[in-house]
Amino acid sequence: MKKKPTFEKISPDFGSSLLVKQHTLQAQNQRAFWHFHPEIELVYVNKGQGKRHIGNHLSYFNNSMLVLIGSNLPHNGFADRLTTSGSETIVQFLPDFLGDKFMDMPEMKEIENLFQKAKKGILYQPETKKIVGPKIEALIEMEGLPRIYSLLEILHIMSEAKDYTLLNVDGFAFETAPQDSNKIDKVFNYVNKNFKEPISLEEISDVVSMTVPAFCRYFKKATGKTFTKLVNEYRVVHATKLLSESNMSITDICYECGFNNFSHFNNTFNEFTGKSASEYRNQIKLILQQ
Numbered sequence: 001m002k003k004k005p006t007f008e009k010i011s012p013d014f015g016s017s018l019l020v021k022q023h024t025l026q027a028q029n030q031r032a033f034w035h036f037h038p039e040i041e042l043v044y045v046n047k048g049q050g051k052r053h054i055g056n057h058l059s060y061f062n063n064s065m066l067v068l069i070g071s072n073l074p075h076n077g078f079a080d081r082l083t084t085s086g087s088e089t090i091v092q093f094l095p096d097f098l099g100d101k102f103m104d105m106p107e108m109k110e111i112e113n114l115f116q117k118a119k120k121g122i123l124y125q126p127e128t129k130k131i132v133g134p135k136i137e138a139l140i141e142m143e144g145l146p147r148i149y150s151l152l153e154i155l156h157i158m159s160e161a162k163d164y165t166l167l168n169v170d171g172f173a174f175e176t177a178p179q180d181s182n183k184i185d186k187v188f189n190y191v192n193k194n195f196k197e198p199i200s201l202e203e204i205s206d207v208v209s210m211t212v213p214a215f216c217r218y219f220k221k222a223t224g225k226t227f228t229k230l231v232n233e234y235r236v237v238h239a240t241k242l243l244s245e246s247n248m249s250i251t252d253i254c255y256e257c258g259f260n261n262f263s264h265f266n267n268t269f270n271e272f273t274g275k276s277a278s279e280y281r282n283q284i285k286l287i288l289q290q
Contacts, residue, residue: 020147037072044089068158122164132154135150187208
């Protein structure tokens with residue numbers, strides 16, 4: 001039987017049709033688990049670092065992030081680390097939170113299209129992020145109709161933005177039925193803690209109490225990728241973190257991330273990012289100098 005991510009039940013505050021919450025360094029969210037929910041999720045991190053694990057997409061972000069996650073698209077928690085003045089603001093609401101009739105209005109067509117695109121996960125670039133980010137944070141202090149008005153304005157801006165990337169262009173999606181299995185969550189957590197060391201198929205299969213052949217079939221069906229590819233993704237994502245945040249040599253980074261062969265590291269890094277590690281580091285330096 002196909003296993004699925006954990007279903008998360010979301011409850012807005014009394015008298016509200018959406019949930020707005022904010023995590024800071026002092027009150028950081030620790031519930032980083034593989035889950036999905038019918039609510040659309042808008043996430044803005046103003047100062048922090050972490051992994052984006054949304055559907056089939058895995059990458060690292062440094063400093064800030066704005067993403068829109070559609071209904072039932074599985075994802076993990078995001079901010080691994082917030083700076084002293086950093087925060088992560090999350091807005092969750094059902095696609096029809098204003099009612100079916102309202103969403104059928106011709107004026108809502110662009111926002112309806114936005115919700116459809118969000119099923120693949122949308123990552124926004126700095127231009128939109130600078131405009132929308134403060135508006136998302138302002139929702140914390142609002143309530144009632146002003147909060148709804150402001151959310152509609154945010155969604156309108158995002159629906160017209162051109163500076164975005166779809167994260168799951170292959171159309172990867174999970175079924176939406178609630179599932180009490182936590183196998184995938186166990187696998188991701190285990191890899192996150194141990195990717196710097198060799199992880200054999202026997203070892204990971206044992207973690208979820210399956211035979212190796214059964215685990216390989218199950219994992220490929222549930223995630224759309226092989227287990228080896230997932231481990232290599234975690235290693236490359238960690239390499240991008242070290243390339244952007246440290247002065248370590250690329251050779252040292254290779255071994256620090258769990259690769260035992262420099263040529264294999266180079267090929268794998270290029271496969272996942274489309275550029276060499278040195279090109280990636282130079283690109284980061286240019287961005288920081290701007």
